[in-house]
Amino acid sequence: MVKRLSGLKKGLSLVLAVSLAVTFVPPSSSKAWAAPELKLNVKSAILIDAASGQVLYENNADVALPPASMAKMMTEYILMEQIDSGKLDWDTMVHTSHYAANVGGSGGMLAENEQLSVKDMLYALSIYSSNDAAVALAEHMAGNEQSFVAMMNSKAKEIGLSDKTHFTSATGLTRDDIEDPALKDNPLEGDTLMTARDAATLGLRLIKDHPDILEFTKIPRKKLRESDQYPMENWNWMLEGKVNSEFQKQFAYQGMDGLKTGSTDAAGYCFTGTALRNGVRLVSVVMNAQSTKKNPNKQEREAARFIETRKLLDYGFNNFETKTVVTKDTAVDALPTVAVKKGLKKTVPVVTEGDVSMVLMKGAKDTEIKKVSVDTTNGKLTAPVKKGQEVGTMTVTYGKVTKTVKLVAAEDVKKAGAFRLFFRSVGSFFSRLGDTIKGWF
Template identity: 55%
Template sequence: MKKGLTWYQIMTRILTVSLIAVMILTSLPVQSHAQTAAPLELEANSAILMDASTGQVIYEMNADVALPPASMAKMMTEYIVMEKIKSGELKWDDMVTASRYAGSVIGSGGLLAEGDTHTVKDLFHSVTIYSGNDASVALAEKIAGTEENFAHMMNEKAREMGLSDEAHFINATGLNRADIGEFAPQGIEGETMLSARDSALLAYHILKDHKDVLEFTKIPRKKFRETDTSEMVNWNWMLEGFKDSVSLKSYAYEGLDGLKTGHTREAGYCFTGTAERNGVRLISVVMGTAGERERFVETRKLLDYGFNNFDKLTVYAEGDGLDELQSVKMSKGVKTTVPVEAGSELSLLIRKGADSEEIVKEAIPLPESELVAPIAKGDKVGTLKVSYDGQEFSIDIVAAEDNNKAGWMRLFFRGIKDFFINLGTGIKNLF
């Protein structure tokens, strides 16, 4: 006859069964509403990922360290050219003659000789597709007389855009001072420097103000002259347009249509990219990768991180009423208050599974001295500030309807009414 189990044996069996149960449970897949992205392990000196519609930053690494940007500096050259086109000061069919400097500058391009004449549009194709140093110099000299004068324009524009104090341009190409030798600027010191954040902000502004630049940057290949036997092949291997290329299709990225590569010995390999998927456009920057291929590999990591882990949330649509402020008081109007609404759309990228209550909103009306009739529907009457993830965004609060100026008689009787209301309130407060 077996003896009963001892206390020790009973406890040992309970612990064994419990351990087996835990092992079984932990081997089952766990369902989670929140998707936590794996940490990015980028092999680059610096990087940043930005929402092209708002400038919201969703990833950064050493983003404020000023580094040589190489040919990414040409984004500023492109911006100024397109600004001159937009203003009418420059036309796409204007002719440009290459100077000795433009015909002899080293590096990418090499399609111009001194005295060659081409249209602004032809040269712009060379800059945006082939990163042409020669075309960049020719356009700079066409616009400003000298490249040094053009570099001053670049630096002024950098200040207007709100780039960092370290953002600095010495030429239209991004080449180092030693590379341009006798043509180096005498009145501008230092070297061209940009941080990853500066490069992203520059891309943000060119996409915001001159989005048609993408009609140039998305071209995979193009002949510079119709008589040429070979084509300019875009240095941006990630273009979606390369998806059918035998040699480059492994780099092609869905939705990618710009923006600018760069490489010098000092800068390493750099790339400012932009891609759009499902109504979300992102701007990515990597600086200082070890090789040409690596800048695209690291960019893919960045863009995948953004598209896979964030959703677009429309915080306000244009014309939406505001819970934070339904109306504003106005003086001298037919109506004493005017309903308000959001003046434009504001959308943010929210991590999947995150709580939208993390978004903090504050409605700030204009000072009373500025809220005076007449006012038209759509006129600004305040600012709506929205904070999320340590960043602040704002849109205008606007009048939802007209409010005409009241006649003198209406204002007179309103004044009498207000006087007696205030008098009665004052008397009541005495008791």
């Protein structure tokens, strides 16, 4: 008996120093909903909720394809960035070089040596997808198109686009697309390629970082110059005010206000679209959309990208809703308290620091939302503890989407005095000793 008590006394200091951390291992992630087969006639597509960044649908979204004029979203992004930073002014005059005036493709609005303001150039770029305006702006911002393309690729990395996306022109034109043989000799390697995911990411960043771009992209038609006989017509047939014919009328889509069309022989018909309904904004991308018509004419081939975009947007607006799945200052059942050392109280209650909102399938069950709470103090939380001090994390998972919210102390815990701590240690010692002795009999 004496030997056992001696051994117990030697180990008591170690026993009293141990604090148990509560850790819950997260379950394996599982898909919360099965995306339907939308039967899209495209090479790739993606649909994203703008507020959360959640992917609601994807198909071959990481395949690099020619984007055509959707690449101009990067030209727009850099231009808007320079406007917002004060490097450029809307009224600054931009010169049209021989190269810009002769680049070919969409546009053809600018004459060599003509000057227009930055704002008018952006109207031409965003409404009429003007290649000449894109090159003129690129040259104005960087000196020449090649230097501007280096800015485009640098910005792509900065905002998180994948290595599969690569720019070689300010317009999205490939070498084969450029009409003037004298302008084909681009020293940059490769050709312009984008994935649907990167196009959506770029479109989303453009909207969030520079929302004024929508004031340009939503314009159905506008004269570039007052003296022009005809206005520039927006290539986006889904704009509600874009009705040039009974054929185009069918594509008008409620809430549509952007973003960028694109088409070349290599790319086919592409479109990065965005629409806002009841406070929910979606961003969609379709690449190389194909008509289902037998022997379609040009108008029917062009319409394919809008038909496929409607399928995507309808799926998003009709089947998903944003819900708050975790509320701020809510107690956590799985981790109600965290141990505190040397405090007036031995534990502190835990609550969530903020709300967590997620885009859910309409009618989603609470059991489909997994919540995992972890004590991150590792048993080392020592008084004094301040209300709002981080003590853990909660991971919330729905399908492939995971969000994290901090868990914080719900109240202050003051440091206990030396006298209280001494008697607490003594009491703990004899309590543990008594429990051990009981175990021997």
